[in-house]
Each structure stands twice: as structure tokens, then as C-alpha cells.
């Protein structure tokens with residue numbers, strides 16, 4: 001990883017947030033992934049239908065840490081496509097952060 005990439009990872013607001021990973025059980029759904037990619041995700045983290053990540057009270061089972069303080073995705077490298085599209089400061093980010101009482105990020 002380059003220094004710039006490492007810096008941006010370290011500085012990502014997501015690491016002190018995690019709100020979009022605990023917004024709705026309908027959010028971390030599988031979409032365009034190849035079967036081989038989905039097979040990498042531990043079965044205990046997949047929902048009963050096999051349609052997305054398993055959630056408890058809307059919180060993804062792969063989310064570690066405390067929302068709004070320090071969080072991480074325990075399957076970051078193999079997370080579903082939808083998780084790669086949520087960007088800090090976008091509309092979904094704002095919805096999720098509001099739900100958890102966190103200030104909306106400016107873009």
C-alpha cells in the first residue's frame with residue numbers, strides 16, 4: 001500500500017463511525033458478486049436466505065467495535081459490493097449517521 005493510501009485509510013471517518021453498517025438489514029445485500037467471492041465470506045456471517053450479510057437489530061454481524069467511536073469491518077477485503085459503494089458524505093452516509101445521532105459529514 002502506498003503512503004497516500006495508508007494515510008487516507010488511517011484518516012477515514014468510517015473508522016470512527018460504522019453507522020451505515022448498522023442502518024438496515026436490507027442494506028448489506030449481495031448483488032453482482034460472483035459465487036466464488038461470496039464463498040469467501042464465512043457462512044456464520046451470511047443471512048439464512050443467503051441474500052446478504054446476517055444482521056442483528058440492523059447491525060451487520062461483520063461489524064466490530066462501537067458505532068460512533070471506533071469500528072471496523074472484520075471481512076473488509078472480501079466485503080460485498082454494496083459496502084464498497086457507500087462513501088463518506090454521500091446521501092446514504094447522511095441517513096445512516098443521522099439514525100445514530102452522528103453529525104452529517106460535509107462532502
Ligand code: SF4
Pocket residue numbers: 013014015017018019020021086087088089092093094096097105
Ligand atoms: S456512515 Fe458514512 S462515515 Fe459512517 S461508516 Fe458509513 S460511509 Fe463511513
Ligand code: SF4
Pocket residue numbers: 020021022028053060061062063064072073074075076079080083
Ligand atoms: S460487510 Fe463490513 S462493510 Fe459491509 S455492512 Fe458488514 S461490516 Fe459493514
